[in-house]
Every structure is written in structure tokens, then in C-alpha cells.
Amino acid sequence: MEVFKPGMTSLRRIFFSGGCCLCLLAGNARAQDLMISAQAQPRQVMVGESIQLVITIEGRANLSSEPVLPDLQAFQVYGGGRSSNFSFINGQVSSSLQFTYILVPKHSGTFTIGPVAISHGGKTFSTEPIAIQVGSGSVPAPQAPSASQPQPAAPSVGKHAGEAVFITTSVDRHAVYVNEPLTLTFRFFSRLPVLAQPQYGPPATSGFWAEDLPPQRQYQTVINGQEYQVIEIKTALFPTTSGKLTIGEASLAVQVEDFNRRSFDPFADSFFRSFFSTGRQVTLRSEPISIQVKPVPLAGRPADFSGTVGKWSLSAKLDRREAKVGEAVTLEVRIFGEGNVKSVGKPLLPPMTGFKVYDTISSSEVQKQNGRVTGVKTYRTLIRPEISGHLTLPPLAYVYFDPVSEKFEKISVPGLTLKVLPGDTQAAAGGPAVAPAASAPEVQVMSKDIRYLKIKVPLALPQRPVKVVYWILGFGLPPLALLFLWWQQKRKDQLAADPRYARRLAAGRSAHRALQQAQQARKKRDAKAFYALLSQTLTGYAADLIGLSRSGVTQRELLQQLAARGIQADQLDSLAQLLDDCDYARFAPGQPEAGEMERQEKLAEGLLTHIRQVLERVPRT
């Protein structure tokens, strides 16, 4: 059962008692370049219910100051958020500031929210007053449940059961996705009078984006037959990263009556006891809470996933239906729904043919009602049509992850059409003024796009890399060829410089050739030619190897030189005999026998071989 108790500490004043109803009223002040307006909704509430007061300041100036609120003693006031928008249209800056407050009436009756004022440029602008009616009837849950309404279920207090004062923190779920909200509830239980304003130390929420959820609640509950006053504060937490995160301990420093004295003074009046008691200071702490944060699943994730989590809707509009070429038009895309509004990602704008697209600015508006965080994120993009006609912007799509259904959802809006009228030349040029030549017409850029397809498309199998062996051959052969060429050249030079050596090298080849000719002559039965060639071969070969003149050398001289170089005597005799036989056969009449010629040829071959073997061992002179 809850009872309204005036004079309690401020944390405890915000609830209780019956309600009435009130109204919404709006007032505004307009000036040449500034306008301030206030809106309150709803206009009729019960005590303990919340009213949203929105102050909007618009103007062509860069606004930065905050409005001054009037005296609002009849309400508990909570800061609800601030959002701002800036836009540059046709070179002029336009801005708007929006301040949101949550007001919770403390008493029933009719109250007036006085003029909200703001100073700008030496002038003060203010809104009209707004009348609010607060009913004194029963307070609906959850703000302040009345006696006629069911009591909230007694929260689980675990090990604290039986303690006079304690605090608890709890969450509505322990496993969530990244950016999926969870509600952290802080409760202060006391069955002793609180003597001073408690000092609340909120828990550390590293890894979370926190949004407070006003108003705080106060009610009574019964635990194990004992009546407690409960103060409840809720906070929405959005995990920003996956993994195991921890919500730290909360603390509350509170001064309560020292109940030890009470036990020694059982007859003292409790009122006076409270009045004169100095109390004692206690610091209460809660337990940390672990949260398992799951990443957004990779399976089935569309390529155009925006990264946003929650439950969202999409809308888009242009600020006008008709514009001239070159005029600025604002495309406003609104993503609204439930979730962490501030983390809502930018929608991907498709290529807009015929438009020049400028930067996008965003603003967000967060609302907190009934323990839920909702709101809208607005993206405004300045676009400038560059051609005339009925231009259609492509459809917009946005993909987010719904943690409830655990599915990726795609929301879209159809394409928007803008009627573009021809503008003046300067606007059509789509940029700053360019002074045209005196008389020659200038090139006008009417639209910008990618270049067209290639008409001729040759197709081929992929170019395979050239094999390494070809590279080795390609780069290896030329130096080898050059080396060989150089060696040949060098050898040629050497032979030219040493004729004896050249003769010696060529002796074998010429002897072989001469022997072959002699053999042919023998086969033709040309005895004279056969013996002449045989004699020349033997004499020439020996002369080449020794270095004597072929034509000038005599048989005697030749035999002496060969004997001096180690040719055996019997071989010399054979040679002398063969040379004599050759001379005789050349000049004597008659035809020798075929067998004799063949024998002499073989003898010559044997002699040549012997001479080569012996003379090759002898160093050159």
C-alpha cells in the first residue's frame, strides 16, 4: 500500500497520491531571425505521470545558448535530451535546436509552465505560458500505483532479506545482441526513515551506451512481513561490443536513523526520536552483473546491412515537389523506431543520375516512455538537379537486424519524383559562375555520369604467365652466343698470329682429305694420281707438323727431322721405302697391282698415325 507523505526527501517526493488531468498548450515567439516555441504533452495528467516539454528554437543564426526554464517547483524536472540541425541552403545557414524535458507533477492542481526565454543578439525571446492540469485521482501504475491498484510484485532481494536498508541492481536479461537494449533496474529498499538526501553512485557501464529512463519510481512493498519504502531507477543499456561485459557495482550513501538507540528507548515517541536523531551514515553496494553480448550473426547477413539493431521504419521525402535546375533541394530520410537511436547508421544513397549530391547531415531525437527508448534519426542531404524534366530518385532500402525475431529486416521506400524546370544558364552550369567568353557560346554541363559501355568487346582466355623456362632461354641464349662468337674471334686471331701453329692444327684435316682423294684414285685405278697424292700426304703431313716448307723439303731432310723428333728407325725406313715406291710408281711405266696399292695405302695410314702420336708428345718449337 502506498501513502503520500509530504516532506520526504526529494528522491521520495516524485510519486504518490491521486491524479487529475491537464492539457497541451503551445506558445511561441517570432522575431526577424529567431523563433522559439514550446510544446507540452499531454496537457492533463495524474500526479506522478510524466509530461514531455519540448522547446524548439529555429533561426538563420548559429544558435548555441540554452533556454532559461521558468520556475517549475510543482514538477520534478528531468533533462530528456537535445538535438540540433544545421542546413545550408542557397548560401544561408539555417539551424534549429530542440530541448526535451520530462516533467513529473508533485501535486494535484492547475499549474502554469511560465514563459521559456532565450537571449540572442541583445534581445530576449520567450514563449507563451502553458497551463497544465494535474488530477488528484488515483495514480496509475507504473508511475505511482494507488491503493486500488495491484501492488507491484515484491522484487527479489536474495541475501538482503531482513536487512533494514539495502540496494539491488538487476537486469531484465543476461544475454543480448550488440546494440540490443537491456534494462538495468536499481532499487533502494529502506524500512528506516532517511534523514538526508542519499548520494547515488551509478554502476560502471563500460562497454555500454547508457540512457536514463525517467521518471524514477517510489513505492512501498512488503518483504518477509516487513514494509519497505522502495526507490527505483531504471537505465537502458546498449552494449557497443560483443563478448562478456560486466555492469559494475552501484553504491548509495545514505543517512538513516540509528536504530541501536531505538532499542534502549522503547517508549520514546518515534516522531521526536526521528527529529532529534543525528542518524548514522551507511554506504550500500550492489553486486556486479555479467552480461553475455552476442555479435550480430554473420550467417545470412545481407551485403547491404547497415549495422543497425532494433526495430525500425523508414520514410523519405523531398522538401519540395518542383525546383529549377541548379536549385538546392533537401532529401530527408527518417529512420524511426525502437533501439539505440544514436547508433543508427547512415542509409546508403543509390547513385542519383541528374543530381549533384552534397554532404549529408544528421540529427537524432530520443524519446523515453514506459521504459522504452524510441526516437528518430534524420539524415538530410542537399541535392541539386542538373537537368530539367521529371527526375526520379531511385528507391531507398535499409537493412537492420531485429534481435527479437533474430532476423535481418529490409525496409524500403519507393522512388521520389521531382519536377525540374529549366533554370538560368549559370544554374545549369551546376557550379560557381564562370564568366563566358564575350560572344562564343560556352560548353554547358547538363549531367554527369559514367561513360557508356564499350561496343567492341574482344574476348580471350586469360593471359597465362610466360613459363620460367622461356624467360631463362630468352635471357640466357644471347650471352652464350656472344661468348661463343668472342671465342671464335679470339681463336681466329691466334691462328693468324702463329702460322706454324695454324698449319699444325690443320695438318690432320688436310692429310685426311688427301688420303680420301688417294683412295678414290686407287678405286679408279689411276695409279699415278694415287701415288702422287700418297707421297704428298706423307710429306705434307710431316712437314706441317714439324714446320717445314712443303715444297722445299727434301726426303733426306724430312727423315732427319723426324729421326731427331723420336720417330723409330724401322718406321723411318718404312717411310723412306714408301716414298721411294711412290716416286718409282709415278714415273715407271706399267700398272701396279690393286692389292699392292691397297697395302701401300694402309701402310701410309699406319705411318701417319705413328708420326702423329710421336710428334704430339714433342713440344712445339
Place this chain on the structure above:
Amino acid sequence: MKHWFWIAIILGVAASAQAQSPAELLKQARDAYDKGEFAAAISAYQSLLQQGLESSELYYNLGNAEFKAGHIGRAIASYRRALKRSPEDEDIRANLDYVRSFVNQPRTGTGNPLVQLGNQVLTWFSGQTLAVLALIVYWALAFLAAWLVLSRGGIPAVRWVTAGVSLVFLFLAGWASLRIVLDRTRQWGVVVASRAEARNGPKADYQIGFVVPEGREVRVLGREGDWIAIGLPQEGYKGWIQSSEILMDE
């Protein structure tokens, strides 16, 4: 009997699709592109690539269709592949620059125009093309050297020509080497997912380090299973994204 009829129909359709010649597919793609049916154009161009055919023009046209279909990342990847095959093609550069203007990407390189020109020149030809050019000049140099050997020094003019050709060869060989080294050590890719979450390791369990928007060109640093290590040289970030979220240069 009825089943056989449908099987025959399906096989017939499949056979006719397979029987489409490259010329027919190209015409089909162009017609679809002109009608604004960009998905059909992409499909036709992809069919040609799947047949093992390719050219810079094919990748260029595919890039156009991808861009018109709103796939900025895939468009940039296709243009990059086209440019790799025809670095001198001015149309590819123009479209690539235009599509890049839709992506929030810091300018690469320094602001020095000479450095920018140098980077551009470096990528004019592929490494293999440069190597073949260097080989041709090398053979010319070899013939000149042979002539000098045979003519025992030759005339001074030929010697000067040989020296000049030697310098040309050294320049081409250096250019080719640099290009090949850069190709092998600096691979690039383009993010094709609308929002690629780069994690601190090659697993979904690792925390997200940073998020890369579609169309952003990134350095490819390595691969581990289905995860690709990427780097953003301008920002100095490194992270891992899924291989399905990136198209690499080929």
C-alpha cells in the same frame, strides 16, 4: 510420362542457356543495360567470365552495370580489374574516378603532382608486358654487341647506339622488376559489403576494431580461412574481414 515431359523442358532450357555464344551474351547484356535491367546485364557478363573469357572491355562493361545497379564496391573492383589489363585506357580511368567520388576515401599518395604522375606511370603497363618489352630490347642489344664483336669494335656511331640501347634496357628492366615486386607484395581489394566490420582477429568472436564502408579500396595483407587481413594505409588501421565482403584485384 508427365515427369519426363518436364525434365525434357528443363534440360532443353538449360541446354539453350549453355548454348548461348559469347556474342549472344554480349548482345543480351547490352540490350539489358540499355533497358535499365542492370541485374540481367550483370548476369550476362558474369556468364562470360564463368566461361573463362575475359578482357579489359568486359570488366569495364561489368563495372558500368554494377554501378548502375547501385553496387559501388563491385563497380570499383571491376574497373580496377579492367585497368590492370589496359592501364592506358582513358575511359576506365574516367569511370573509376567518377565512381570513386561516391566513396569517402582519403586521397592516395602525396599531393606532389610529380609523385602522383610517377605512380600513374608505374601502373601504365603490366609487369609481364614490361618484361617482354625488356626482352625485345635485350635481344636487340645482343645483336648490336655481336656486330661489334664481329667487326672488331665497329664504328663509333654503332657504339653510341649500343650504349643508348643498353640504357633503355636497364630502364625497362628496372621498371618491370619494380612493377612485378609491387604486384606480388602489394595486393589490393575493394570492400563490397555495405558495411564491413573489421575485427581484431580472424574469428567472429574478436571485437570489431573498425568499420569499412562499401567501395573503400584496402590493402590485402593475408588470408586465414574465410578471413582476409586488410590494411588502411592512410589511417594506419589493420583488421580482419570476411572474404565474402571483399573483391580482390585479379
